[in-house]
Amino acid sequence: MTAERLPVDKRGSNDKGIDPALALILDRHWRGETSAPVALMQLLIETEDAGAVAKAVANAAQGQAGGVKRDTAELERLIAANGAGCERIAAMLRADMDSAKPARTVEEGIAFCERLFDWSVQQSEEASVALYSLGNPELLSAATDEIVKQLHEWGAISPSTALLDIGCGIGRLLTALAPRVRTAAGIDVSLEMVKAARRRCAGLANVSVVKGSGAGLEEFEDGAFDTAIAVDSFPYLRQSGYELVERFFAESARVLTPGGRLVILNYSYSGDDAADTQEVRILAAASGYEVLIAGERPFALWDGLAFFLIKGTA
Ligand SMILES: C[S@@+](CC[C@H](N)C(=O)[O-])C[C@H]1O[C@@H](n2cnc3c(N)ncnc32)[C@H](O)[C@@H]1O
Incomplete structure (x- = not known):
């Protein structure tokens, strides 16, 4: 949350x-x-x-x-x-459902996130994806708008983009981006999040939402997307284990076209921007990404730390 x-x-x-x-x-x-x-x-x-x-x-x-x-x-x-x-x-x-403790195993970490988000989305949809929304749909929408604007400015989305939202939550970015891209697919480990996203995206013909295993992006084919975004979901992958983050870097590279873009907004909640930036650079290199933006805070309302990567064409 x-x-x-x-x-x-x-x-x-x-x-x-x-x-x-x-x-x-x-x-x-x-x-x-x-x-x-x-x-x-x-x-x-x-x-x-x-x-x-x-x-x-x-x-x-x-x-x-x-x-x-x-x-x-x-x-x-x-x-x-x-x-x-x-x-x-x-x-x-x-209620103490959340915990900053690293998981003992990746499987435990994934199960923890599934439980946490199944529960929190039933308390407040807006707060479950962004506590800084204070549970207020208008504040969440303002925060979403600044992310959409930034994606545009980076050239990460266009009307021809096939977009993937990793850890899509209630689908706030899917609904905001659907009119601006060709297709938008969301994946999330929490079934309750997926249900909320499907309800919010009902009627948007170019949007689909799938419940993932939490362990990767096996539902999607190689080269299926032009852009993948992960907004506040990597901190939970990171907490589940470095091995899971490595897998998601490799998996995102697999499902992106050559030259495809990966946007990560918040990599961890360590509070150590330099350490996060260094880790992202190592992971990016190992999965064939070039790092265009690392460790910037481009937003006014939200203090998210931004990473913008491009998959190599070689
Ligand atoms: C803080 S919420 C952010 C949701 C959405 N990206 C947004 O910004 O509105 C984090 C989301 O990541 C999802 N998540 C956590 N671990 C995951 C995993 N291993 N695979 C897929 N989704 C995961 C959670 O279920 C939750 O919906």
């Missing part, structure tokens, strides 16, 4: 009256490193308590940082408009 489980550095700002971990999250937001929805998501992950989040923001508004008054208007507006969504997300986090 894209919990973005970033380790929070407890040596953050010394705002009086605010937990240092929460102060650090707020500082990052005020430095312009995170949007208000992402900051709220991080506060919810840290506290698992919507009331505590509202209190931390209110305290910050009262100028606790060495008497410096912070502009909390946007955060307060979002909290007021998404109270029920924030409560639901806090309850989802308290």
